[in-house]
Amino acid sequence: MNTQEDDLRYYFRSAFSATVVIFALVDGKLNILLQRRDKEPYKGKFGLPACMLYPNDVIEDRVEDLLRQTTGTARFYKKQIRAFTDTTRHPLGRVISIGFYSMVNYGECVLADNAEFVWMEYRTLPTLPFDHNDISEAAHRRLLAKLSTQLAGFELLPELFTLKQLQEMYESVLGHSLDKRNFRRKVLRHDVVQETGQHLQPWHESGKAPMLYRLDRETYDRNRSLGKVYDLF
Numbered sequence: 001m002n003t004q005e006d007d008l009r010y011y012f013r014s015a016f017s018a019t020v021v022i023f024a025l026v027d028g029k030l031n032i033l034l035q036r037r038d039k040e041p042y043k044g045k046f047g048l049p050a051c052m053l054y055p056n057d058v059i060e061d062r063v064e065d066l067l068r069q070t071t072g073t074a075r076f077y078k079k080q081i082r083a084f085t086d087t088t089r090h091p092l093g094r095v096i097s098i099g100f101y102s103m104v105n106y107g108e109c110v111l112a113d114n115a116e117f118v119w120m121e122y123r124t125l126p127t128l129p130f131d132h133n134d135i136s137e138a139a140h141r142r143l144l145a146k147l148s149t150q151l152a153g154f155e156l157l158p159e160l161f162t163l164k165q166l167q168e169m170y171e172s173v174l175g176h177s178l179d180k181r182n183f184r185r186k187v188l189r190h191d192v193v194q195e196t197g198q199h200l201q202p203w204h205e206s207g208k209a210p211m212l213y214r215l216d217r218e219t220y221d222r223n224r225s226l227g228k229v230y231d232l233f
Contacts, residue, residue, distance in 0.1 A: 014094040018063050019050040019084070019132065021099070021139035022071065024106040024119065025156050030172045031106070031119040032136060033070065034128070038116075041091050042129035046118060048136065050097065063100050070117075072110030077103040077155040081138050089131045097130075101139035103155040123175075147173045151190055151230035160212040162200055163187065186232050192220045 022033040034046040049070050051062060067076050081099035089095065111117045120126075122140060125133065147153050147170055154161075156169050167183050187193050196212045203209035224230070 014096055015090075016053040017050050017095055017097045018053060018059060018066065019048050019097045019099050019135055020063060020066060020070075020078070021048055021081075021101040021136050022067070022076075023101065023103050023122070023139070023143060023156065024109065025169055025172060026106050026119050026121075028168050028172060030122045032122050032125070032139075034118050034120055035070070036116045036118075037129065045129050046120075046126075047129040048132045053098075059098060067102055067104075069112065071104050071108075072112065073104055073108040075105065075108060075155065079142065081135070081142055084131055084135060086131060097135070099135045099138060101142055103143075103153060105156060105158055107158055143173055147232075149231060149233060151187065151192075151232045154215045154217075160196055160198065160214055162210040162212060163193075164210060166193070166213070190230050192216045192223075192230070 024031050024033065033049065035049045036046050037043055049066060051066050053059060053062060063078060067078060068074055078100050079102075081101055084097045084099055087094055089097070106119070122136070125136060127133065128136070143153075153169055153173065157165060163184050166187065167178055167180065170183070171177055192215060193213050194216055196214050198212045199209035200212055201209060220230070
């Protein structure tokens with residue numbers, strides 16, 4: 001008689017899922033998107049968007065579909081974090097989840113059902129189902145590491161942005177203020193953040209409306225593929 005170790009069926013008793021931390025800037029603060037669960041366990045509770053993975057699923061495609069369906073936008077950044085494998089993370093059995101984080105522009109999102117989704121400030125998250133707080137923290141660490149050293153995070157901004165908006169985005173992720181003159185000097189030295197000749201409208205404050213900038217995405221991506229590092233700090 002076969003032991004469990006000899007019986008291959010024993011190794012197919014685990015399920016797999018993908019869980020995504022979607023970051024956006026809402027009123028200048030770093031938020032993540034939560035979705036109300038429509039089934040047990042934790043039915044009615046808000047947690048991270050997630051999906052079960054079927055045997056034939058290509059995980060990257062499945063996650064991109066989830067992001068498009070959830071946010072209503074095709075302009076996003078996504079990156080895998082790691083596998084979350086605690087044997088007790090799911091009350092119904094062994095579910096190994098592959099964690100991802102994503103960055104989107106809040107103004108471009110069209111949520112499928114506003115009653116089922118809520119943006120919540122990252123630093124005031126409540127206790128979430130499963131290990132979603134752990135996944136959120138791991139995602140923030142990855143985002144923090146990325147923006148602590150690199151010129152990045154443009155998916156959090158509109159296509160055209162001011163240098164003030166860019167600095168505020170960095171400050172919201174890093175959790176502290178930055179010197180305005182030093183920050184702008186370091187950003188503009190890379191020659192991929194370019195003036196558009198347009199100004200922010202509407203503008204209700206005194207003085208001239210601030211210049212709008214854009215990322216030269218083609219040059220930015222090409223240089224990164226060649227190994228250029230857009231260091232910032």
